[in-house]
Amino acid sequence: xxxxxxxxxxxxxxxxxxxxxxxxxxxxxxxxxxxxxxxxxxxxxxxxxxxxxxxxxxxxxxxxxxxxxxxxxxxxxxxxxxxxxxxxxxxxxxxxxxxxxxxxxxxxxxxxxxxxxxxxxxxxxxxxxxxxxxxxxxxxxxxxxxxxxxxxxxxxxxxxxxxxxxxxxxxxxxxxxxxxxx
Amino acid sequence: xxxxxxxxxxxxxxxxxxxxxxxxxxxxxxxxxxxxxxxxxxxxxxxxxxxxxxxxxxxxxxxxxxxxxxxxxxxxxxxxxxxxxxxxxxxxxxxxxxxxxxxxxxxxxxxxxxxxxxxxxxxxxxxxxxxxxxxxxxxxxxxxxxxxxxxxxxxxxxxxxxxxxxxxxxxxxxxxxxxxxx
Numbered sequence: 001x002x003x004x005x006x007x008x009x010x011x012x013x014x015x016x017x018x019x020x021x022x023x024x025x026x027x028x029x030x031x032x033x034x035x036x037x038x039x040x041x042x043x044x045x046x047x048x049x050x051x052x053x054x055x056x057x058x059x060x061x062x063x064x065x066x067x068x069x070x071x072x073x074x075x076x077x078x079x080x081x082x083x084x085x086x087x088x089x090x091x092x093x094x095x096x097x098x099x100x101x102x103x104x105x106x107x108x109x110x111x112x113x114x115x116x117x118x119x120x121x122x123x124x125x126x127x128x129x130x131x132x133x134x135x136x137x138x139x140x141x142x143x144x145x146x147x148x149x150x151x152x153x154x155x156x157x158x159x160x161x162x163x164x165x166x167x168x169x170x171x172x173x174x175x176x177x178x179x180x181x182x
Numbered sequence: 183x184x185x186x187x188x189x190x191x192x193x194x195x196x197x198x199x200x201x202x203x204x205x206x207x208x209x210x211x212x213x214x215x216x217x218x219x220x221x222x223x224x225x226x227x228x229x230x231x232x233x234x235x236x237x238x239x240x241x242x243x244x245x246x247x248x249x250x251x252x253x254x255x256x257x258x259x260x261x262x263x264x265x266x267x268x269x270x271x272x273x274x275x276x277x278x279x280x281x282x283x284x285x286x287x288x289x290x291x292x293x294x295x296x297x298x299x300x301x302x303x304x305x306x307x308x309x310x311x312x313x314x315x316x317x318x319x320x321x322x323x324x325x326x327x328x329x330x331x332x333x334x335x336x337x338x339x340x341x342x343x344x345x346x347x348x349x350x351x352x353x354x355x356x357x358x359x360x361x362x363x364x
Contacts (some may be wrong), residue, residue, distance in 0.1 A: 004286060005339055014237070014238055014239075015237055015238075016237065017237055017238060017239065025258055028361035034193035050273070050276055051273075053199050053289060053293055054201075054272050055197065055199055055200050055201050055268060055269055055270065055272060056197065056200055056241075056266075056268065056269020056270075056272065056273065056274060057200060057204055057239040057240070057241045057242065057269065057344045059238075059239045059242075059244070060239065060266055060273075061269055061273050063244070064270050064273040064274055064277070065273050065276070065277050068274060068277040068278070069277060072277075073347065074219070078278075078284045082274065083272075085270070087275055089266065089270050092239075093238070093242055093266060094260065095237065095238060096236060096237055096239060096242055096243055096246070097238075097242070097246055097258070097262055099236055099237055099238065099259055100232075100233075100236050100238065100243050100246040100247060100258075101246060101250065103232060103236055103247075104247060104250040104251075104258070105245070106267060107232065109230070111228075112289050112327075114354055114358050115351055115354050115355060115358070117354065118351060118353060118354020118355075118357075119346075119347050119351055119354070120228065120231060120350075121350060121354075122324065122346045122347070122349060122350030122353075123231045123234075123235055123346055123347065123350070124227065124311075124321070125315070125317070125321040125322070125323075125324035125325045125328075125344070126234075126324050126325075126328050126343060126346045127230060127231045127234040127235070127311075127322075127343055128308060128311055128312065128315075128321075128325045129324060129326070129327070129328030129329045129332070129342075130234055130317040130328060130329075130332065130339055130342075131205055131234075131304060131306040131307070131308055131311075131326040132186070132325065132329045133305040133328070133329050133332045133333050133339075134205045134304055135289060135301055135308070136329070136342060137333070138297070138300065138301050138304065138339040139301060141337075142297075143297040143298060143300075143301065144297075144298060144301075149294070149297070150298070150358045152295060152298040153298035153299070153301050153302050153350055154301060154302075154330020156298065156299040157302035157305050157306060158304070160209060160302060160303065161306050161308045161309065164227065165288045166205070166210075167199070167207070167209040167210040167303060168195065168199050170231050170299055170301055170302075170303070171201060171296055171300075171303075173299075174292075174294075174295040174297075174298070174300075175292035175295055175296050176292075176295070178291050178292045178293060178295020178296060179288060179291050179292050179295065180277050180295075181295070182291045182294045182295070182306065
């Protein structure tokens with residue numbers, strides 16, 4: 001039963017992704033390429049590339065794409081493939097939905113407790129560190145191809161920091177600048 | 183009172199523009215929610231911290247936590263569906279019709295402009311969080327050591343979060359006991 005397998009696999013992926021984003025890539029790769037053999041390594045690389053070019057968290061993107069591909073490749077109809085896509089996406093979100101909803105209740109009940117406050121005080125700088133890490137991992141030669149990239153980054157930073165432009169507009173503007181200068 | 187429809191609209195917009203993981207979207211969430219005073223600065227930083235610590239996708243966790251804060255469980259469900267829907271539909275379209283999407287010359291050029299913007303979108307909230315948090319010497323120590331451990335020594339963020347939780351719980355217990363004994 002391919003739907004049950006898709007559900008179980010992506011449920012586990014959703015549950016064991018901590019620390020966000022690209023940490024989940026190797027986990028997904030191991031499950032769908034090595035363990036289940038649903039897609040090839042090349043298709044996986046394609047999915048990563050497409051995910052970086054489309055909006056949405058990479059976990060959702062790969063779940064949606066792989067859920068569709070697995071069924072389409074096995075000759076299922078369009079509708080059944082979309083159902084596969086939906087199954088995988090739903091499964092990847094479900095565990096964090098349950099856990100975070102429970103966390104909300106805990107937070108509302110205990111947020112004035114000294115120990116909870118202490119833990120939050122420790123986690124805040126750790127979160128900052130992890131966000132900083134995300135910025136550093138994106139500062140690669142793939143993303144910064146030449147001096148123009150640095151100019152775009154600095155101008156975007158200043159414009160955002162001084163609230164001259166909104167976050168959605170700046171992404172659109174980035175796309176326009178990319179089309180014009182490259 | 184924020185309506186469910188409003189929550190849906192905001193998170194669908196955020197979902198449609200989440201490029202490069204959830205972190206660049208912190209700026210968007212802040213603009214949409216904090217600047218309209220639906221969330222205060224403190225709630226906002228707590229939400230980011232909890233979203234980063236909990237398992238699952240950062241962007242989805244933010245949706246669950248914010249939705250809950252605004253309208254309880256119903257708000258969570260609406261925000262989660264809204265933030266997953268645009269990436270789901272876009273990837274489905276790519277999987278069904280545009281498998282050659284990533285080789286499209288215009289898409290490639292646009293993304294050369296978008297990627298440096300995404301890095302700036304991560305830098306801005308870091309600066310905001312540093313300003314809004316009372317940073318002490320040990321906060322900086324946690325920020326820097328978590329960055330070095332994850333970035334250069336490839337330690338999984340999970341271990342860092344667990345260590346921080348255990349240490350912070352112990353330290354706050356110790357401080358509290360000293361105060362009680364006085």
